[in-house]
Amino acid sequence: MEVTAQVGRDHPVDLKRIVMNSDGSQVHEHLLTIVPVSFRGGTAKFCFLGRSDVHIIRQEARKQAPSGSSGRTASRFTNLAMTLQAGAVVKVGPGLVELSLIAVSRGLATIKAAIQADGLLLNLEPLAGTQELNLRRIIERLNQGQDYRSDAL
Amino acid sequence: MLVLSRKKSETLLINGVIRIEVMHLTKATVRLRVSMPKGPQHSLSIARKEPRQRNGGLGKAAQAGMNVVHMTLLNQQVVDLDPAISLGVVDADKARVLLVVDAPAGTGISTLEPHDPTRNDGAEKQNLLQFMGQGTERGGDDRDKPSVRSETRAEAIEGNETVADLLPFPATFSPER
Numbered sequence: 001m002e003v004t005a006q007v008g009r010d011h012p013v014d015l016k017r018i019v020m021n022s023d024g025s026q027v028h029e030h031l032l033t034i035v036p037v038s039f040r041g042g043t044a045k046f047c048f049l050g051r052s053d054v055h056i057i058r059q060e061a062r063k064q065a066p067s068g069s070s071g072r073t074a075s076r077f078t079n080l081a082m083t084l085q086a087g088a089v090v091k092v093g094p095g096l097v098e099l100s101l102i103a104v105s106r107g108l109a110t111i112k113a114a115i116q117a118d119g120l121l122l123n124l125e126p127l128a129g130t131q132e133l134n135l136r137r138i139i140e141r142l143n144q145g146q147d148y149r150s151d152a153l
Numbered sequence: 154m155l156v157l158s159r160k161k162s163e164t165l166l167i168n169g170v171i172r173i174e175v176m177h178l179t180k181a182t183v184r185l186r187v188s189m190p191k192g193p194q195h196s197l198s199i200a201r202k203e204p205r206q207r208n209g210g211l212g213k214a215a216q217a218g219m220n221v222v223h224m225t226l227l228n229q230q231v232v233d234l235d236p237a238i239s240l241g242v243v244d245a246d247k248a249r250v251l252l253v254v255d256a257p258a259g260t261g262i263s264t265l266e267p268h269d270p271t272r273n274d275g276a277e278k279q280n281l282l283q284f285m286g287q288g289t290e291r292g293g294d295d296r297d298k299p300s301v302r303s304e305t306r307a308e309a310i311e312g313n314e315t316v317a318d319l320l321p322f323p324a325t326f327s328p329e330r
């Protein structure tokens with residue numbers, strides 16, 4: 001599934017995995033949150049708040065396998081900031097989502113997310129409040145196993 | 154699975170052919186207008202066909218081979234748009250509806266914002282002002298800001314500035330520029 005959408009500053013996009021429990025109930029496992037934090041000219045700075053076992057690799061990167069990537073376990077969330085321009089492709093994986101930045105214009109980034117695995121959930125809902133996002137607070141909540149959205153799925 | 158919110162008049166386009174527009178929002182319900190190609194693979198069970206126009210003719214969409222239906226969905230209700238694509242409402246209120254789309258790999262989904270006529274009107278107005286000889290404003294992001302560049306052409310040339318957008322109409326372009 002390919003999703004094309006426009007996101008503005010502080011509009012978070014969440015990637016979650018739907019996990020079925022043995023009793024049949026569903027759990028949404030938070031994997032990654034992508035937030036555009038600033039726009040300058042034709043570039044946009046994105047913050048990738050990813051779980052440690054989620055790889056975030058720019059397509060033009062010299063190393064396609066980050067060091068220690070094979071032995072990482074699902075633990076803490078970290079923030080990786082990238083300044084991207086139109087045409088940039090970021091692979092989220094292994095084998096989860098390929099994120100392309102289609103265009104940056106007037107404080108809006110047009111992104112295309114190609115979901116490459118089953119059982120994933122992409123949440124494009126903007127936050128209700130207009131206040132600036134506190135990324136450190138979001139990471140704290142995610143590390144505690146909570147969701148930063150008050151009406152989280 | 155995709156979860157996204159839409160406000161009134163915003164649209165969702167699935168595979169370039171199924172168009173879902175939010176027509177009306179109330180607490181816990183949403184009224185959608187779904188247009189999709191006519192065919193056996195596209196059928197909706199919870200839907201009401203768009204009423205015929207008063208002059209008795211078919212709407213433009215119907216003439217173009219499109220099936221247009223209006224549907225009102227409640228929270229947690231799901232409808233199958235075709236055998237592989239389903240659309241559901243997670244939560245609706247007066248401001249926005251949270252939709253969920255479940256579609257197989259290879260499905261293309263895009264969000265369309267409502268057309269904002271003020272931007273184009275502004276651009277047309279800007280062009281008109283320029284041709285009327287008052288075009289001292291600049292296009293782009295600072296279009297709405299008051300212009301501070303009111304010097305004459307000769308002053309601007311002395312300052313080595315580009316003055317193409319400051320020329321009153323009719324303007325004569327010197328060949329060396």
